[in-house]
Amino acid sequence: MAFFFRQVSAVFWKDFKTEFRTRERLSAMCFFAFLVLLVFNFVFTPDSETIRNAAPGIFWVAVTFAGFMVLTRSFISERENDCLTGLLLSPADRGAIYLGKMLANLCAMLLLEALILPLMAVFLNIDVWQNMPRLLPGLLLGTLGFAAVGTLFAAMSLKTRLREALLPMLTLPVLVPALLAAVESFRGALAGASLSEISGWTNIGAAFALLFVATCALLFDYVVEE
Amino acid sequence: MGKRLYLWSRILGALALIGMLIAPWLALVYASVERQMGLAQKIFYFHVPSAFAMYAAFFLVFVFSILYLVQKKKTWDVWAACAAEVGLLFCTLVLLTGPIWAKPVWGAWWVWDAQLTLTLVLWLIFVAYMMLKSYSEDPLQSARFRAVLGIIGFLDAPLIHYSTRLWRTQHPEVVRADTIGLPPDMLVAFVFCCAAFIVLAAAILARRVSLEFARDELESLKAGFRVSGTETPG
Numbered sequence: 476m477a478f479f480f481r482q483v484s485a486v487f488w489k490d491f492k493t494e495f496r497t498r499e500r501l502s503a504m505c506f507f508a509f510l511v512l513l514v515f516n517f518v519f520t521p522d523s524e525t526i527r528n529a530a531p532g533i534f535w536v537a538v539t540f541a542g543f544m545v546l547t548r549s550f551i552s553e554r555e556n557d558c559l560t561g562l563l564l565s566p567a568d569r570g571a572i573y574l575g576k577m578l579a580n581l582c583a584m585l586l587l588e589a590l591i592l593p594l595m596a597v598f599l600n601i602d603v604w605q606n607m608p609r610l611l612p613g614l615l616l617g618t619l620g621f622a623a624v625g626t627l628f629a630a631m632s633l634k635t636r637l638r639e640a641l642l643p644m645l646t647l648p649v650l651v652p653a654l655l656a657a658v659e660s661f662r663g664a665l666a667g668a669s670l671s672e673i674s675g676w677t678n679i680g681a682a683f684a685l686l687f688v689a690t691c692a693l694l695f696d697y698v699v700e701e
Numbered sequence: 702m703g704k705r706l707y708l709w710s711r712i713l714g715a716l717a718l719i720g721m722l723i724a725p726w727l728a729l730v731y732a733s734v735e736r737q738m739g740l741a742q743k744i745f746y747f748h749v750p751s752a753f754a755m756y757a758a759f760f761l762v763f764v765f766s767i768l769y770l771v772q773k774k775k776t777w778d779v780w781a782a783c784a785a786e787v788g789l790l791f792c793t794l795v796l797l798t799g800p801i802w803a804k805p806v807w808g809a810w811w812v813w814d815a816q817l818t819l820t821l822v823l824w825l826i827f828v829a830y831m832m833l834k835s836y837s838e839d840p841l842q843s844a845r846f847r848a849v850l851g852i853i854g855f856l857d858a859p860l861i862h863y864s865t866r867l868w869r870t871q872h873p874e875v876v877r878a879d880t881i882g883l884p885p886d887m888l889v890a891f892v893f894c895c896a897a898f899i900v901l902a903a904a905i906l907a908r909r910v911s912l913e914f915a916r917d918e919l920e921s922l923k924a925g926f927r928v929s930g931t932e933t934p935g
Contacts, residue, residue, distance in 0.1 A: 624853070631846050635836045644832060645850065648825035649857050651818075652864035659868070679864045690856060697770050697845045 482567040486575025487582075490549065494583060500548045501583060508541035508591050516598060530599050531661035535617070535654060538588055542621055543646070545583045546629035547639040549576055554633065563699055573626065573695035577688070581622040588614060601665060609664040613673065616680035617657025623684060624649055627691040630698050656680035703914035710907035717904040720897030724890075732890035741805040746890055748798040750898035751791045752820070758788030758902060759823065762830075763855035766848035775917075778844040781851055782834065783909040787902055789827045795820050815865035822861050826854040 494500055515533045519526040526533075553559040562572055596603040603610065625646050632641040656679040663673035670677075728746035735742035765781035768774075799817060800810040811817065830850050837843030883891060 627849070627853075631833075631849065634838070634842060635833065635846075636838055637832075637836045641829075641832065641836060645829050648822050648829060649853055651822050652857065652860040655864045655868055675867050679860065679867070683860050686856060686860070687853070690853060694770075694849045694852065697849055700845065 479568055479571050482571035483574045483578070486562070486567070486572050487578045490576060490579030491582060493552065494579070500545060501586060504541040504544045504583075505587055505590050507544060508537040508587055509594060511537040511540055512591065512595060512598060522600065526599055527601055530595065530601050531658045531665065533599070534591065534595055534661065535658050537591060538584065538618070539621065539647075539650075539654070541587055542580075542584050542625060543639070543642055545580055545587070546622075546625040547633065547642060549580055549583075549626070550629050550633045551639075559699070560701075563701075569696040569699065570692040572699075573692050574688075577622050577626040577691075580626050581619060584618050584622060585615075588618065606664045606667070609668070609670055609673070610661060612670070612677045613657055613660030613664065613680060616677060616684050617653055617660075619684040620653035620657075620680060620687060621646075621650060623687040623691050624653075627695055627698060630695070652679055653683040656683065703911055703918060706907055706914065707911040710904055710911055713900055713904035713907055717897065717901040720893070720900055724894045724897045727890040727893050732887045733884070735887075738802075738806050741802050744798050744802040746894040747898075748795060748802060749891070750895040751794040751798065753895055754898045754902035755788050755791035755795055755820075755823075757899060758784045758791060758906070759827070759855055759858070761906075762788060762827075762851040766851035769844065769848045770852075775844070778848065779910055779913045779917075781848060782844075783906055783913060785827055785830050785847070785851065786909060787906045789824065789831065790905070791898075791902060792820060792824045792827065796824060813865075813869060815862060815868065818865040818868075819858065819862050823854070823858060826850070826857070830854065 512533065515529070515536075516526070519529060550559070553562065563569070592603050595601065625642070628645040628649075629639075629642055632639060632645055635641050656676045660673045660676035660680065663676065724746070728743055732743075732746070734740060761784040762781050765777045765784060769777035769781060799820075803812065804810050830847055833846050833850060834843055837846060
């Protein structure tokens with residue numbers, strides 16, 4: 476078991492280091508998420524009640540779209556010089572490779588969210604800081620669920636003829652419960668609901684994340700198999 | 702296996718034909734007209750059985766997908782892919798018959814109710830399943846990918862259901878846990894229609910799978926012919 480977690484952390488640090496040294500993925504996707512945020516400001520009337528009500532949705536749309544970039548990059552970079560084959564040839568457990576990559580994607584997305592949240596607080600004029608403790612569970616669980624399903628589907632879609640274009644089509648329908656839970660718990664937290672009041676949503680988010688982290692770790696082997 | 706399956710598809714097809722001839726009579730003539738909803742309620746005899754057939758087919762996709770990943774036999778993949786097609790067909794029927802009922806009763810073609818959202822999302826997942834099939838480069842890989850999606854899609858269904866139910870719901874609950882709230886004549890028509898639809902789904906599935914087996918057999922015969930064809934001339 477300890478050996479398994481050493482493998483997970485090795486894959487995780489490999490991805491984290493390459494990302495940290497190049498920073499190409501993170502800067503591009505932050506800029507992209509920022510643009511999505513701005514576009515929504517132009518689409519809805521700024522400073523209106525509508526846009527503040529839509530804030531949770533806007534946030535998750537920005538995170539989801541930028542998230543697809545994170546996910547595809549994490550496997551496109553592995554394809555160069557056949558890195559993925561090398562990784563698969565190593566004696567590491569396939570589940571450990573999946574978990575390592577998934578955690579790296581999760582970290583990248585959490586970083587993105589940490590950058591986007593303050594920007595959203597400024598542009599949409601909503602109070603994020605005061606509600607932070609109640610926002611966090613929904614945010615973490617939603618991101619974990621997205622990373623879990625997305626990492627598996629990214630590995631899959633890059634091997635099809637449509638490449639990364641297939642990723643949103645595979646991921647979005649499956650992601651519906653996680654997105655709903657994330658958006659609704661976000662909305663509840665912003666409206667000042669207590670943690671127990673939004674527990675219905677965080678429970679669904681937790682169930683989704685747990686179920687699919689486990690399932691995808693088991694199924695990853697069949698996706699990368701040659 | 703292919704021949705016996707073909708025979709089964711004929712038997713089931715004949716049964717489905719008889720069932721489908723009797724079902725409209727039972728639903729439209731025999732069962733009494735519902736007091737509040739009037740004739741619009743009649744769609745219930747085709748809408749709900751389609752939904753049952755859809756769930757049965759998607760459950761089969763789940764089972765066959767697991768069997769395929771465990772045993773790696775092509776047969777299971779054929780069964781899973783065909784069950785997904787049948788499921789998608791009945792899912793489309795559910796989505797088409799629902800609005801016909803909803804318009805006169807709810808006053809809108811579509812509402813974002815839990816049951817409707819679940820069906821729509823399942824439809825989307827299995828359309829993605831079909832896309833995986835047509836956009837894959839290698840048939841073996843496509844089979845594995847589809848099995849993975851089939852499993853994930855089915856596991857996702859209860860979560861979609863609970864999340865959308867928490868979100869909003871107004872769909873009538875026909876089959877409650879304690880009792881079925883139907884008068885006897887409606888119940889007879891309903892149960893018969895359910896049986897007829899399930900048999901129809903089974904007949905289509907059996908025919909579809911036997912067709913796929915026949916195609917495989919043809920391909921292998923062709924390949925064998927090509928090999929022996931290159932040896933003889935000279």
